Structure formats: C-alpha cells, structure tokens
Amino acid sequence: MILELKNGRVYDPANGINGERHSLYIRNGRLCRPPHRPANQSRDLRGLVVMPGGIDAHTHLAGGKANLGRILMHEDHRDHAVAAGPLTRPGSGTILPSAALAGYRYAALGYTACFEPAMLPANARLTHLEFADVPIIDKGCYVMLGNDDVYLKTLAGARRPGAAVADYVAWMVAATRARAVKIVNPGGINAFKYNQRKLDLDEANRGYGLTPRHILTELARAVAELGLPHPLHIHGCNLGAANSAATTLATINALEGIPAHLTHLQFHAYGKEGKRGFSPAGDRLAEAVNATQGLSIDVGQIMFGNTLTASGDTMHQYATRGHARPRRVVCMDLECEAGCGVLPFRYREASFVNALQWAIGLQLYLLIDDPWRIFMTTDHPNGAPFTAYPRLIRLLMDREFREEQLAAIHPEAAAMSGLKGLTREYSLYEIAIITRAGPARGLGLTDHGHLGPGAFANIVAYRPHKNYERMFSEPEYVYKNGQLVARRGHILAVPTGGLIEALPGGGNMPGRTLERRFNASHAGCARNFPISNDELAEIYAQ
C-alpha cells in the first residue's frame, strides 16, 4: 500500500530541499522512493507548505512535577475542561494539560516527537506511565544527573573517577530508558539541601566540596565518551540571576570544546548593567555560541501571559517563591537525586524584567547565525505553554509584527533590547530547521526530522498565510507514521506513539560499589531500579 502526497512545497533541510514542488511516497509508515507503479492512494498537497513533523527537544510534559503543577493550577483545569470527542478522551487545562490533551494539542500543531527534559531517576517509572497516556506523539526523556549523591560521591571518592562515572551514567540511562542526560544547576540542587543558597561555577558545594565546573565537565565528558546521541543537556548555574550571562560565558569556556547543549539559554543571558541592574546579554551569548562549534542551544522564549514554572532547580525556585502568581509554591528535595520547584507565574508586557526576558529570547534567535544549532522552545511551560509556538514563529518570520509587539512592551526594556535594529526574518527553511531538522540532528535521530527515504512518515502540511501564527496554528494535514492523525485541528486517529531511547534493553544489574552507594542513598533497592523490557511493555500496553 503506497500513499502519495503530491505537489506540496517541501521544506526538508536535512536533504537540502527548500520549497521545491516535490511528491512524497509512503509505505509501511515510512517514506520511500518513488514507486514504479502508481500509488494506491494519492492526496494532492498543491499550494501547501510541507515539512517533517515538529520535534520539541525540551518540554516538561510528564512526571511528578507535572502532576504537582496540575493541582496548583486547579482554576485553569476547572475553567478549561475539554469534552470527549468520537476518538478523543476528555481532559482539562491549558498550561499543563492532562496527558491526552497534551498529545492531541501537540499533534494538532504538527508535532510528532517531544522530549521531557528533567526526569528524576526515581521518578522514571511515573514519567513513563504518564507518557504512555500521551497519545500520538513519540516521546523521549532526559535523565537528571549531577546533583545525585551517588554521582557526587563517585566524583569525590576517586582521583580519576572517569570510568566509574561512565559506568554510572550508562547504567542510569539504560535503567531509566532515557535518550539523553540532563544536568540542572550542577551541584546546586544538592547544595541547597545543605543550606547553600547560591552556587557559582567555581564555588565548592557544601556537601561534597566539589565545584559546578568539575561536576559539569566530568559529566559532559562521560556523556561524550559514551557516544550518547545527544550531548549533555545543561541547565547552568545561576539561572535567572542578574549577570547570569557571565556565568554562562564562563561555563562555555569551562567545557573547553566538549560537545554540549545549553538549554533555555534566555534565562541565562542577563547582564547587570543599567540603573535597574538588569540588562540584556543575548548579543554576547549569541557571539559565544556562534564562535563555539560543538555547542547547540534551545532558547526557552518567554511569551506574555499566565503560565507555571516547573523546574528541577529547587535552589532557584525557592529563591523566586515570592514572585509566584497566584501565591502557591511547591518545592521538594527528591530522593538524594535532585529536587523540584513548581510556581505559577505571570509574564507581563508592562514589567521591565519580563519585557527584557522576552526581548533577550528574540535576540538569541535573531543573532545566532547557524539555525542548525538553535532549537525553538519555550521550555514549556516555564516560558509559555507550547501552544504559543505559532505566535513565536510569527515573531521570528514577520519583522513588522515583531516591532508592533516591541512597541507594546515596557519602553525602557524595548529601548535597551536593541531589537528594533534587528531586521532578520526567519525563512520557512530556517523555521523547518529550528523546529524539526536541527533538533533531530542534535538528538541523533536518523529517521525523524526529515523526509528522505527511510524516514518515519511524520509529515505536516500547512496552508500558507501571511499571518504566520495562523498558518502554523492549524496545519491542513498531520501524518504520523504515514497515518493521517489531524486535519485543521481535529484529531482523526489516535495511534500510540513510540519511546525513543538511547540504550534500549533496560541495562544490567549494577556493580557492587554502585549498588552499595545507591542503596545507601535511596529508600529503594538498586536491583529493583532498572525498568526491564517486560515492565516497559506493560507500562506502554494500551
């Protein structure tokens, strides 16, 4: 059975196709070469912009803190209940939607793969169980290491811990069925448990006497040497601090060329100039990113409105608790691995700081030269819910619209931001890179994010419109593995998405030292920790 999607204007940057009229052929859920005989089915995509399915490389979709967030945002869930449809389940919430709604909304936007970036190892089972209830999209997760007592003990306990660290990382990635490794505020979440309230790159963590520089670089090296498909995904020190940019630049230097991914860079791009002691440094960071080939980033753009911040960075979230709107905050120290902090938040145009944050994100998009090394994210929901993506695309593609928005924000922030002078407009080709091809490459996904033969047939067709927000809000057709799943916002099929892991198989039993350390710091046994293939099959059984 061959499906032909013909005459679309295809944007497939991984294969160098830039808007040419091109027909696609699908067999058994994958793209294939043009067949010798006519296709069984054909759909004419004449006039439509065709891209691979979107890939969100950093979205807080599932796990314990998502559930905490849902409870905190109960008004949002009460006020935004969605009825069941012929194929869809009921649900609620616009900021942290219930599991099924998250899947439908992502699919309706044309996304076909999403990655949860902050999976606590002890929470891995719950993350996968919740993932299994997110329909349609493929999922993956990044396991959080670097603040866990086992890792820090390993690092502190040996003069040359390289091999032990590599073994530990490999075991953790396999056991938790992760795609990548994440580090959040290196050593800082752990330090907060010892009553340290800040931790700079070269400051010693109170519990172990290790610096974030050391903690971070060892982990980045281990990830690189293990050959994991994505480099260490880094949420750096001093997130959100005025002058966080200085820390970020120092962090880039500290990596000394080890491949790395800096996440939600916007939150780490602040200077301390000006009478308010808060200034944009997106230009300086863009320069550093441009100069550092082994570095990829995602932006973590903020968009004005209500949202919720949910992060593993307890140190920062606790310090920010006074800014929660509404005033509810949950912070947890978690199982000798990490922590979490969940705070509802409002970003306002009239706030100098929020307006600058918005502008800084755009600075990063507009000043980083290589679109292959920058992924479009809002760090859902921290900067904004993912449903803001179409509007963000419009900001990047439509300078006039951008300037209209600039005129509506706090005037001092607008003036400081330097945005007025930035005339760059993203092309469709570049949007396709930052929302699909680039993340696929960065995550080592060979069969996603492109439309060449062999790729999964995750294909989206948009009706062009001069209002790019409208264009990207409701694709005409969304195909997942060759099946039509959405049309103009309506869900037409609800297949189960797949899990994208780095080291399939569930891993081995832990070695003796690792087992001893794990058992000493958890309230649970190392031998029961890895998720086996049988268990995974049961988690994802429908």
Add this chain to the structure above:
Amino acid sequence: MPERTHTCPFCALLCDDLRIAAGARPRPHTRCHLARDGYGRARLNLRPQIDGNPVSMDTACRKAARLLARAKRPLYGGLATDVAGMRAAVRLAERTDGILDHAHSATMQAQLRLLRERGWLATTLGELRHRADLLVLLGTNALSAHPRFFERIRTRTTAPASRTQPLPELVTIGRDLPLPGYAAWHIDVPPGSLGELAHALTLRIAGHATRTRRIGGVAMQVLDRLARKLARARYTVLAWEPARLTSGTQADLQIHAFCDLVEQLNHGSRAVGLALGGAHGAHTAQAVSTWLSGHPLRIGFQGGLVQADPIRFDWRRVLAGGEADVLVWISAFDGSLLPAPELLPADSLPLILLARADRPPPPTAKVYIPIGTPGIEHPGHLCRLDGMVAHYARGGLRRGIRHPAAAEVLSGIYAHLPGTQP
C-alpha cells in the same frame, strides 16, 4: 544468581527489600504485621458470581457492562488497585458518566487543599534516610501506618556533613505515641493542640516573645528547648499523618501551622515536611486521576466533560444521598475494605464488586469478580507515600488459582459496553 527482593503493597512505604518465600501462603521475612497479614491471607477458590451464582468471567463482565450501560450515574469507589487498574477505572468512568473516589480520599483532602491554596516545602523518604539529622513526628509515631518506618529510614553508612547515627534524632509530639526500642524525646500534647504548639514554635524561632506560660499544656522552657533544637538542626523533617489529625477544618489549620514552622525554619537552616499514611493505593489513585483528567480525586464525568468536586463527589455522601445508581467497588489488597452495610441498600443500588478473594463476597453484591493482588498474583505499579516514586511490584508469588488483575476485569467490562470497537 542475584536475588531480587519483593515490593510489598500493603502500606504506602512500598518496602522493596522483602525476601518472600513463594507458595500457597507467601511468607515474607519480616515482623511487619501488615506484610505478614497481607501476604499470608488465604486465597479462596472463588469464581465470579451473579446474585451469588457462579458464572464465567465473561458472563460476569457482560452483566456488569449491561448494568453500567443502563446506569445514569455510576460511582466507582474503593479504587484500591494499581496504576493499570486505576487507568482502566478512569476509562470506564469516562464512558459511563461515572464518579470516581478512593475509599480513603477523605484523609487526603487536607493535603490537597494545602497544595491548591498554598503549596509546601516537602521531601521524600530517601532524603529523610540520608540527610535528615532531626525528625519531628507530630501526632503520630508513624508505626501504625508504617510498621517498618524506622527500619526503612535507618542507614548503615553515615552521610557526609549530616549525622553520625543510623537514625536522625527523634522527637514525637502528641499523645500515646510509644516508640519502643528507639531513643526519642516525647512531648505530651493533646492532639487538638498540635497546631497551636507549632505556631508557638514558629514565633519563638522567629524571635518573638510571648507572655504565655504554657501552650497545649507544654511549659515554655520545654518549648524553648525544642525551638533551639529545631533551629540548630541542619536538615529537619517534620512529619505528620493527615488521617490522625482531627478532621475537618482543624486538620487544615494544623497542617498550615506545621508548614508555617517549616517555612520559618528555612530562614536559617533547611527543613521540609512529609505526610505519612495513604494505604490501599490512595496515592496511586490520586496520581493517575491527576495526569489523566487534570484533577486529583474526587472527580466525575458527565456528558464527556470532567469535573472535580471534593464535596459533591465524596463517595460516602454520594451513597448516603442516593445519588448513584450503580456502585463499582474495587479492592485488590484487602477484601474487607468495603462500604459500611448501611451505605449499601442492595435493592436500589446494584453493587459490582471486584475484590481480593480472601473472603466470600457479601450477599449484597449483584456481580462479584475475584481479583488478584498487585505484587502477589500479578505485577503492578504502585505510588509511594511521597508522591514522586512508583515501584513495580513484580508478583509471581503464587501458584495455582489465577485471579485476574483489576485492570483486566475492568477492560473486559469496557469491551462489552455497547459501542465499544473490538
């Protein structure tokens, strides 16, 4: 061959270090009475029944499906099951305009209100075990809910910069809280005064003077000694058991006072809260309800939309008010967990009972289906009391009679609803 230990499902600690001898009555190698009782019960050779007459599983499921298809407002109660069972229950409720509430959700309401109104600073068992140098138990000794609590938080190695003993320093505040075999400082306070005491401690630690000589019967010198101990500790865990606090608004006020104290302590040091209890899968049911519907229990589906209402959808109120027309009750861990007989008028409220086969079903059950226990007959995922960790209880501990999992039965009922695609 390395030995795998088992995860016990009989309280929300989910101890996963148990060695268990398999057999007709699995024997766990522990003194914990909840585990011994839980594993060791007889498993009766019961078959599904309709009106007390044995039928096949398929017939029972079809009958249940017919009852649910005709019902306008089924209540899904008990919900003492694993993640898969709860998923299946929610799916059924979505299709049948059902209300969902867990048998023990009353004890979880105060904590849910805390989250909705204010949030809190909290911790998990691993942190208590590895890092806490002071544990203050308010209104509980933890043992009745969790007999192995202190065994589980004892460490054999010392944690860096933390403490030099296997257990944190222990303080119990309340009445009748024996801790045999453990050195603990006990401060006698009537249960109703716990909040007042916590509030006074908060004020003292913040440096405020007070003219009162006693709070909750406790002399100010004792209070001050405790305040100094709290302020000096490096990582304090304040633990309470919502089910043991006085009910209604008193529990809320007390918990808020405990959280105020936690917050005050974090000005100078580190402190966190921990809520104990939650048996029979209460935490599992809450977690699954929240990610599937967007709301924790208590929820109801109507016309394809979900609503959350902690008052209207309280299962006892629903039954007492005659608001349900069918009751589906799920109790996989303990066949005796049932609504009180006076809440079950058999003539007007058909009961579809899925329960562990450790006793004959009550005569009030219209449809009875014996189910297995997660972690004994079949594997299952269960959520621990601290809300962040799930364990996979592998099961496979019994040979012979195989009762299906709740998830299997509920899916079987779903499959027989009119309109379900094969």
